Amino acid sequence: MNSQNSTPQNSLPSVLVIAGFDPSGGAGLIADCKTIHANGGYAATVMSSLTIQNTQGVKSSNPIDARLFKAQLETLAEDIDFDAIKIGMLATQEQVEIVADFLAIKAHIPSVLDPVLVSSSGRILLEARAHQAFLNNLIPLATLITPNLPEIQTLLKLANANAQFDANNHEQSLGVLQTLKAQNILVKGGHATADKVLKQASDKLFSNLQTQPASNDFSAPWLNVIHNHGTGCTLGSAIATQLAHGKPLKQAITQAKDYLTKALKNADGMQPNYLPTNHQRHGSLAHFFEK
Ligand code: PLP
Numbered sequence: 001m002n003s004q005n006s007t008p009q010n011s012l013p014s015v016l017v018i019a020g021f022d023p024s025g026g027a028g029l030i031a032d033c034k035t036i037h038a039n040g041g042y043a044a045t046v047m048s049s050l051t052i053q054n055t056q057g058v059k060s061s062n063p064i065d066a067r068l069f070k071a072q073l074e075t076l077a078e079d080i081d082f083d084a085i086k087i088g089m090l091a092t093q094e095q096v097e098i099v100a101d102f103l104a105i106k107a108h109i110p111s112v113l114d115p116v117l118v119s120s121s122g123r124i125l126l127e128a129r130a131h132q133a134f135l136n137n138l139i140p141l142a143t144l145i146t147p148n149l150p151e152i153q154t155l156l157k158l159a160n161a162n163a164q165f166d167a168n169n170h171e172q173s174l175g176v177l178q179t180l181k182a183q184n185i186l187v188k189g190g191h192a193t194a195d196k197v198l199k200q201a202s203d204k205l206f207s208n209l210q211t212q213p214a215s216n217d218f219s220a221p222w223l224n225v226i227h228n229h230g231t232g233c234t235l236g237s238a239i240a241t242q243l244a245h246g247k248p249l250k251q252a253i254t255q256a257k258d259y260l261t262k263a264l265k266n267a268d269g270m271q272p273n274y275l276p277t278n279h280q281r282h283g284s285l286a287h288f289f290e291k
Helices: 030-039 066-077 094-106 126-139 149-158 170-179 193-198 231-244 251-264
Strands: 014-021 042-054 056-062 086-087 111-113 184-187 200-207 216-223
Touching: 014 030, 014 066, 014 231, 030 042, 030 231, 030 251, 042 066, 066 094, 086 149, 086 231, 094 126, 111 126, 111 231, 126 149, 149 184, 170 184, 170 200, 200 251, 216 251, 231 251
Parallel strands: 014 042, 014 086, 086 111
Antiparallel strands: 042 056, 184 200, 200 216
């Protein structure tokens, strides 16, 4: 094999990201790429939607047509031997089905699915007719899903399980895992009132290892920062990159949380010059922080 066709000896672990494009750079593909490279990986991307937004909110989401979406995925997959897959925002039912088919073929590669159905500012990102395919075809194939509390509540509703989710109720949480047919769920506690009172951002991992279901806590200091757009994207991509490095799941989550804490902590000091506005603004995290 000549050098053009072979993998160089010092190749980087590669992560395929499938997500929306946020031109402001705070969330979506740009945040994913910055995170993956900052964590020592190589990122390649498939765009699901061109969103129109800035740090003040999402104005519209413009899904990429299924044919172009699939062509991006297939063209990258015939070229790069990916070590992990990260899925963020998907926009349409066709996209959900294409990704589910892809994950079924690539079941040997670890995958992280961030179930972003709605933006933090309330805009619907995944169309409603895609919800059942998302629930039944996609979630069971992902190695890890990373919902926050409102997202897990929405997923439960979609699965016709209307119980109020309580991450501290171990039995109930394992039941949720089974209801959603998920392999592993990292429930992000950032939206919990108790977390804010205790000044901890505590996430809980529930694993469906069949023989011994287990739960694990991952805590970091609660940071009350304004510039937090793309927090979910960043955590999921950091976990995917650590998995691409070959780290076991719990270690990958611990390292990703540590990275996220630093990227959040440094965010206020790493913003562009903004024009005056009357609107609330949420800028990017500092993905390439210095300490
Ligand atoms: N992906 C895209 C393209 C988005 O526009 C958004 C929110 O606006 C998200 C993901 C979710 O962002 P966050 O990580 O802040 O929940």
